[in-house]
Amino acid sequence: MDAYVDGTRHQILWLSRMSKNPMAVAGSLIVVGLCIVAIFAPWLAPYDPQAIDTWHVLEAPSRMHLLGTDALGRDCLSRLIYGARISLLVGIVAVGISTLIGTFLGALAGFYGRWIDTLIMRLVDIMLCFPTIFLIMAVIAFLEPSIWNIMVVIGLTSWMGVARLVRAEFLSLKGRDFVLAARITGASDMRIIFSHILPNAVAPILVTVALGIGSAILTESALSFLGIGVQPPTPSWGNMLTEGKNNLEIAWWLSVFPGMAILITVLGYNLLGEGLRDALDPRMMQD
Amino acid sequence: MTHPICELRDITKEYHVHHSFFESGMHKIRALDRVNLSINKGEILGLVGESGCGKTTLAKIALGVETPSEGQVLFSGRDISHLDRTDLKEFRRKVQMVFQDPFSSLNPKKTVFKTLSEPLSVHRLCPRRHYRERVAGLLEEVGLDARVMDRYPHEFSGGQRQRIGLARALATGPEMIVADEPTSALDVSIQAQIINLFLDLQERYGLSYLFISHDLNIIQFVSQRVAVMYKGQLMELMPREAFLQIPGHQTNRSICPHHPYTQLLLSTVPVPDPDRPVAIKEAWRTKDGLEDRVPVRGCAFSSRCKIATERCRRERPLWNELTKGHFISCHFVRDLCYDSRACDAPISYGKRDR
Numbered sequence: 001m002d003a004y005v006d007g008t009r010h011q012i013l014w015l016s017r018m019s020k021n022p023m024a025v026a027g028s029l030i031v032v033g034l035c036i037v038a039i040f041a042p043w044l045a046p047y048d049p050q051a052i053d054t055w056h057v058l059e060a061p062s063r064m065h066l067l068g069t070d071a072l073g074r075d076c077l078s079r080l081i082y083g084a085r086i087s088l089l090v091g092i093v094a095v096g097i098s099t100l101i102g103t104f105l106g107a108l109a110g111f112y113g114r115w116i117d118t119l120i121m122r123l124v125d126i127m128l129c130f131p132t133i134f135l136i137m138a139v140i141a142f143l144e145p146s147i148w149n150i151m152v153v154i155g156l157t158s159w160m161g162v163a164r165l166v167r168a169e170f171l172s173l174k175g176r177d178f179v180l181a182a183r184i185t186g187a188s189d190m191r192i193i194f195s196h197i198l199p200n201a202v203a204p205i206l207v208t209v210a211l212g213i214g215s216a217i218l219t220e221s222a223l224s225f226l227g228i229g230v231q232p233p234t235p236s237w238g239n240m241l242t243e244g245k246n247n248l249e250i251a252w253w254l255s256v257f258p259g260m261a262i263l264i265t266v267l268g269y270n271l272l273g274e275g276l277r278d279a280l281d282p283r284m285m286q287d
Numbered sequence: 288m289t290h291p292i293c294e295l296r297d298i299t300k301e302y303h304v305h306h307s308f309f310e311s312g313m314h315k316i317r318a319l320d321r322v323n324l325s326i327n328k329g330e331i332l333g334l335v336g337e338s339g340c341g342k343t344t345l346a347k348i349a350l351g352v353e354t355p356s357e358g359q360v361l362f363s364g365r366d367i368s369h370l371d372r373t374d375l376k377e378f379r380r381k382v383q384m385v386f387q388d389p390f391s392s393l394n395p396k397k398t399v400f401k402t403l404s405e406p407l408s409v410h411r412l413c414p415r416r417h418y419r420e421r422v423a424g425l426l427e428e429v430g431l432d433a434r435v436m437d438r439y440p441h442e443f444s445g446g447q448r449q450r451i452g453l454a455r456a457l458a459t460g461p462e463m464i465v466a467d468e469p470t471s472a473l474d475v476s477i478q479a480q481i482i483n484l485f486l487d488l489q490e491r492y493g494l495s496y497l498f499i500s501h502d503l504n505i506i507q508f509v510s511q512r513v514a515v516m517y518k519g520q521l522m523e524l525m526p527r528e529a530f531l532q533i534p535g536h537q538t539n540r541s542i543c544p545h546h547p548y549t550q551l552l553l554s555t556v557p558v559p560d561p562d563r564p565v566a567i568k569e570a571w572r573t574k575d576g577l578e579d580r581v582p583v584r585g586c587a588f589s590s591r592c593k594i595a596t597e598r599c600r601r602e603r604p605l606w607n608e609l610t611k612g613h614f615i616s617c618h619f620v621r622d623l624c625y626d627s628r629a630c631d632a633p634i635s636y637g638k639r640d641r
Contacts, residue, residue, distance in 0.1 A: 177392035181455065184350055185406045186379030195405075199396040 014279040024275020030268025038084040047075035049082040050233050058251045068253040070243055076253060079235035080261055086236040087265060090151050090220040091213035097155025098216075099209055102162025107193050109163065110170025121167070124160045132157050133219070137228060145228045147236075154216050162208055169201035203280035210273030214266040221262050237262050291325035292463055292495050293349055293382075297358035298322040300344055300519075318344045319355070320519045320587070323606070326463065331489060331496040333510030333527075335503060335552065341519040342499045346465045349497060350382055351375075362463075380410050383456035387468040389448035393440035399426070399451055400436040406458040425454040429484060446477035453484065463495040470505060482509060503552065506530070512612070515549050518587035520603075522546045524614040546615045547595075548588045586616070594619055 018024045037044060046066075053073035061068045067076035109120040136153050143149045173179065174197060182192050223229030224238025232239055237258040244254030300319040318341045326332045326349075336342050347353040349360060351367045360367045367378055386392035393402060403425055404418045413421055423433035429450040440448055449469060456464050466485065470478040482505060489496060500506050506513055513530045515523040523546040545553065586592070589599035598618055607620045 177386045177388055178394040180352065181384065181386065181392055181452075182394075182405070183352055184379065184382070184384050185455070185459065186376050186409045187405065188409075191409070196394055196397075200394070 018275050018279035021275050021278060023271050024279065027268050027271025027273075027275055030264060031272050034084055034088060034265055034268065037081055038088045041081045041085055045075075045078035045081045047078045049074060049078040049235050051075075058247060058254075060251070061253055067257050068251065070240075070251075070254055071247060076240075076257060079240060080237070080257055083235045083237045083240060083258065083261065084265075086147065086230055086234065087217045087220065087262075090147065090154065091217045091269075093151040094154035094158070094216040094220075095209055095212040097152060098157075098159035098212060099162055099205065101155070102159035103166050103198070103205060105159070106163035106166025107170055107198065110167035111174055111189070111193055111197070117167070120163065124163055127157070127160050130157075133222060136219070136223060137226075140223070140228045145223075145231060147230050147234070150220060150223060150229050154219050158212065158216065158219075162205065162212070165204055165208055166201060169204060170197055173197045173200050204277075207273050207277040207280065210269055210276055214269030214273070217269070218262065218266055290328050291361075292328045292363060293497070294325040294361040295322055295345070295349060295358070296361065298324075298345065298348055298355045298360070299357040300341070300348065300353065301356045318519050319348070321358070321603075322516075322519070322521050324514055324521065324524070326495050326497055328462075329489075329493045329495055330512065331498050331510050333506040333513040334497060334499045334516060335501060335506050335513060336516035337501060340516050342501075342516060343467055345516075346384070346467050346497060346499055350384055350465055351378065376410070380406075380459040381462045383459060383461040383464050385449070385452050385456050385464060385466040385469045388472055389445050389452055390440075390472075392452050393448055395440055398437050398439055402440075402451065403436070403455055403458055406455065410459055412459065421458075425458055426451075428457060428488070429454045430480075444477075445473050446481060449473060449477075449481055450484065453481075453488070457488065457492075461494065463497070465497045465499070467499045468501065469498075471500065471502065478505070485509065515546065515552065517548045520587040520616065522548045522588065522616055524606075524612075526612045529610075529613050544609065544615075544620075546588075546617050547592045551591075586618075 018028075051074060053069070055073065056065070056069050057073045058071055059065055059069045059073075061076075065075050065077065067080065069075055070079070105120050105123075109117040135157050136150075139153050139157075140149065143153075170193075179192060179196055182196050187196070220229055220236070221238035221241070224236045225241050227239070227242060229238050230236035232243075240258040241255055241262075244251070244258065248255055298319050299317070299321055302316045302318055303313050304316055305313045322341075322345060324332070324334075324345075334342055334345070344353060348355050351360065354368065362378055362382065365374075367375075370378055397405075400419070400422050403422045407413055407418055407421060408415070419436070422436050426433045426436060431447065431450050431454070435443075440451070443451065449472075453469075469485070470481050473481060485496065485498075486509060488494060496509075498506070498509055507527065507530055510527050510530075512524065512526055514521055515525075525545075529545075584603060585600040586595070586604055589595040592599065596618075602618070604616045604618045606614045606616055608614050609620060
């Protein structure tokens with residue numbers, strides 16, 4: 001029984017260290033709050049986000065419409081709440097795709113080395129040469145701009161950082177004795193990669209995931225702002241900004257609140273990511 | 288007649304080292320130079336030599352995780368470089384390793400149970416529901432409480448981890464274990480326990496060990512035969528009895544003649560006697576004007592040897608069998624013998640292996 005307790009204590013060591021970092025706590029709260037908002041959007045939103053009300057067009061924030069209404073009389077707060085769903089979905093799916101690709105390719109490159117490594121790393125270099133936003137725009141030009149396409153394309157164009165990171169981790173881990181021990185035991189390459197090396201590389205991957213979600217949300221907002229992302233009438237923070245900019249002089253709330261939402265969300269993920277990095281840093285581990 | 292379980296034949300290993308970015312070409316580093324060695328069934332073969340002399344490389348080649356540049360490794364009479372998939376797996380089951388560093392040899396993310404049950408699942412040695420039972424048995428075998436199996440490696444001391452490492456090696460039911468300096472990272476008091484554990488297990492299962500160490504006392508204690516290595520070449524191979532005659536520990540001179548390098552090695556063993564001067568002799572320093580580099584053809588020790596001649600730098604000495612089972616790789620075996628006076632053993636210049 002005490003063995004179990006000991007094991008658990010080791011597992012939550014980094015959690016307790018993170019809870020002592022106020023920035024990390026703030027980041028976690030923002031992210032958790034955002035998730036709650038996204039999940040319970042239908043119950044939290046006071047109005048249907050797509051209901052047009054021509055009697056209340058461009059109304060300033062009031063008790064009836066807490067964050068005002070837009071040019072079609074839709075409730076800004078409700079659209080913002082539903083927009084959180086899009087942001088979160090895009091962030092998670094896009095980063096999920098990029099992490100899977102990046103981890104897999106990085107693991108192959110780091111583990112096998114030689115020409116496989118050269119091939120994959122040159123591919124990374126080539127991908128990094130393209131300015132991401134133009135690459136995405138070029139791809140979207142061929143596909144129809146839908147939220148799913150956006151997520152896949154963002155995922156496919158942002159795996160390079162993860163690949164490099166995982167490769168570096170694998171390079172340092174594959175020389176350790178326990179890897180050699182596994183090989184001597186007769187374990188297959190796939191078993192060594194996924195069961196022995198990868199679990200030891202999880203910490204840095206987790207950090208890039210958190211930071212990556214923030215930047216994926218930012219990319220999605222930028223694309224939606226440019227009109228090639230999430231298409232109206234589906235609310236996304238990016239396309240809310242676009243609509244807001246047309247009435248910037250008379251309705252500041254249309255631009256400010258979606259902008260704030262993006263800012264706070266990305267900030268939340270970045271704080272969480274950096275908090276994780278500090279908490280998981282082996283140099284700060286006291287074994 | 289004892290049968291060799293593992294034979295290393297003419298093993299040479301070269302590493303190619305690239306020059307810096309701005310220079311072209313590369314040079315070769317010869318980590319092992321035509322090493323012949325065999326480990327008999329149920330035997331503990333000790334391998335000594337200073338750091339960087341190729342002991343670990345030799346171990347890895349014997350385990351089949353490094354391929355030699357030349358030469359072959361025979362296990363139970365079969366060349367391991369030509370094994371097919373199933374036979375290779377069977378070979379992996381039969382040969383295991385215990386590592387020097389008990390801290391990096393266990394996966395920090397796996398509990399003891401996971402570490403020890405992996406060999407069972409890789410080789411399908413028993414049904415999954417018996418894993419816990421089997422792991423508990425292994426832990427008891429190496430003197431650990433079976434209840435610790437759900438702990439992580441960082442919760443154990445160095446000696447305990449080394450026991451876990453030994454349990455992992457035993458899990459597959461091996462015939463040979465390569466122990467690469469298994470005690471050098473441990474406290475002296477723990478070393479004795481681990482050594483005794485090694486010997487107990489060897490007795491119980493009839494294991495063969497290739498026991499690598501740079502600690503001469505341990506080598507003397509465990510080994511039945513001792514091989515001495517210097518810069519990738521084998522210098523001497525002798526039965527334990529021959530190695531036991533430490534010159535410093537005797538009032539008279541060594542009874543058995545040794546290779547000059549072995550003499551140097553033995554003379555560096557500290558003797559707890561304040562009247563004895565520290566025994567590193569000037570004569571063993573690298574000679575002026577000679578590079579401390581292994582000559583391509585000659586004896587690796589020739590640049591430091593006090594009796595070396597031009598011939599030693601040109602020509603690799605052969606294995607000379609001094610007495611039965613005692614081989615010395617030196618051109619001047621006869622002189623070594625006369626030098627140590629007491630040698631009555633007949634010298635036969637039989638050429639073994641080469």
